[in-house]
Amino acid sequence: MKKTNSLVFVAVSAAITAMAGTVQASGFALIEQNASGLGNAYAGAAAAAEDASTIYFNPAGLTRLPGRQVVGALHLIVPSAKFSPSANNTPAVSTVGLAGPFAMNGTGGDAGQPAAVPNFYLSWQIDPQLFAGVGVNAPFGMMTDYDANWMGRFHALKSSIETININPTLAYKVNDTFSVGVGLNWQRIEAELNKGINYSFLASAGGVPGVPNNTEGSNSIKGSDSAWGFNFGFMFNPAPNTTLGFSYRSAMNYTLGGTVQYYGRPASINALLGLTAVANQAGDGSVSANVKMPASYSFAGKHKAGNWEFMADATRTEWSSIETLNIVRNNGFLLESTPFGWRDTWRYGVGANYRYNSQWMVRTGVAIDQTPTQDSLRTPRVPDQDRTWLSIGAQYRLSPQGVIDFGYAHIFVKDAAINMNGAPSLTPALVAGRGSLMGSYNNNKVDILSVQYRHNF
Numbered sequence: 001m002k003k004t005n006s007l008v009f010v011a012v013s014a015a016i017t018a019m020a021g022t023v024q025a026s027g028f029a030l031i032e033q034n035a036s037g038l039g040n041a042y043a044g045a046a047a048a049a050e051d052a053s054t055i056y057f058n059p060a061g062l063t064r065l066p067g068r069q070v071v072g073a074l075h076l077i078v079p080s081a082k083f084s085p086s087a088n089n090t091p092a093v094s095t096v097g098l099a100g101p102f103a104m105n106g107t108g109g110d111a112g113q114p115a116a117v118p119n120f121y122l123s124w125q126i127d128p129q130l131f132a133g134v135g136v137n138a139p140f141g142m143m144t145d146y147d148a149n150w151m152g153r154f155h156a157l158k159s160s161i162e163t164i165n166i167n168p169t170l171a172y173k174v175n176d177t178f179s180v181g182v183g184l185n186w187q188r189i190e191a192e193l194n195k196g197i198n199y200s201f202l203a204s205a206g207g208v209p210g211v212p213n214n215t216e217g218s219n220s221i222k223g224s225d226s227a228w229g230f231n232f233g234f235m236f237n238p239a240p241n242t243t244l245g246f247s248y249r250s251a252m253n254y255t256l257g258g259t260v261q262y263y264g265r266p267a268s269i270n271a272l273l274g275l276t277a278v279a280n281q282a283g284d285g286s287v288s289a290n291v292k293m294p295a296s297y298s299f300a301g302k303h304k305a306g307n308w309e310f311m312a313d314a315t316r317t318e319w320s321s322i323e324t325l326n327i328v329r330n331n332g333f334l335l336e337s338t339p340f341g342w343r344d345t346w347r348y349g350v351g352a353n354y355r356y357n358s359q360w361m362v363r364t365g366v367a368i369d370q371t372p373t374q375d376s377l378r379t380p381r382v383p384d385q386d387r388t389w390l391s392i393g394a395q396y397r398l399s400p401q402g403v404i405d406f407g408y409a410h411i412f413v414k415d416a417a418i419n420m421n422g423a424p425s426l427t428p429a430l431v432a433g434r435g436s437l438m439g440s441y442n443n444n445k446v447d448i449l450s451v452q453y454r455h456n457f
Contacts, residue, residue, distance in 0.1 A: 035452030038407030039363030039393015040351030044311025047245035059181030079112030092435035108150035153196035210268035217264020223256030319372035
């Protein structure tokens with residue numbers, strides 16, 4: 001039995017690392033941490049304590065789960081993000097003297113990338129008051145990927161963030177109405193940022209001869225790191241059929257270390273990579289970046305009335321922790337600096353469950369999710385905007401021990417404007433070397449289909 005549990009744990013961990021690669025909540029957040037809550041648009045998740053996934057949403061909820069329980073969920077997430085340019089975009093140029101502009105080739109296709117994201121949770125009751133559990137999940141993730149020749153290729157091609165989070169948890173039942181819980185989080189992050197490189201402009205600005213006009217290539221920046229954090233929460237029953245919950249997840253501070261590699265570099269630049277000025281701009285090497293993933297906290301409530309359950313919540317995410325992304329070479333040279341200027345956000349949700357009979361329960365929910373981005377600083381790497389969730393779901397009891405949940409959500413994403421044509425997003429030199437990028441992402445959407453199995457021992 002111990003060997004089987006270890007193999008399951010390793011397999012789920014590897015799957016999350018390999019497949020977490022899109023983003024549904026605002027910013028980089030992945031709220032898809034179970035399938036049982038998807039049908040309610042995750043409304044009231046910090047008060048639900050329906051299964052062992054409460055480890056993520058509110059660890060105090062473990063005290064509502066007698067015995068032992070294992071939960072596994074899989075989410076198929078299909079986003080869509082298509083760029084529509086404005087008529088007054090200016091192309092990137094080959095030289096400082098504005099010679100030889102590059103062609104404005106295409107709108108990038110659909111930058112949204114489908115992904116399958118799993119979660120795994122285990123809970124057990126140690127004694128009448130003490131409970132424990134562990135969760136394996138992906139709290140943050142994103143991916144956008146554009147066609148190689150699109151007009152914004154010097155700004156972004158592929159952008160990817162993947163995380164894996166391991167969350168051991170303890171909860172204590174103080175009495176029949178009040179419980180508390182706390183968890184430790186070890187989180188691993190891997191990031192990749194690719195974009196086109198205008199070698200002609202770099203050579204012209206740096207005085208490197210012999211690079212023809214319209215010479216371009218690409219680069220790839222990769223980095224990774226691990227960090228520690230915590231989460232805690234409490235649950236309170238002011239009345240027999242009413243539950244209130246509060247939960248908090250701490251910020252995660254990373255110093256990502258990795259490499260930058262350049263592709264398609266012309267021979268004349270290769271010959272001068274021994275010069276520091278040239279190597280700084282177009283040479284392979286080591287890089288680092290500091291990133292602080294945000295803290296969040298949630299207030300939630302649930303009330304049961306006959307066959308109905310009603311839930312609601314408000315969740316605050318402190319996205320202002322991501323102000324500017326600076327990527328630095330190991331000699332201190334600032335390779336990339338991207339101002340984000342993100343703002344703290346609120347997410348509001350309401351939902352309802354109806355118990356049809358002893359086997360079936362149906363769910364519905366809506367949520368409003370604010371974006372942390374600003375129009376003046378939005379980038380094609382994260383073309384985020386406010387989101388509206390519409391969700392449905394159901395639960396079917398297979399046996400006294402086994403329960404299956406499934407849910408579907410459609411997310412409407414507000415049109416997201418891009419205005420990269422100078423300050424505050426770009427310096428004049430970057431506008432010339434990369435071209436301006438103005439337009440919007442229209443009719444963006446996300447579809448999510450989730451399934452979950454729960455087994456009690």
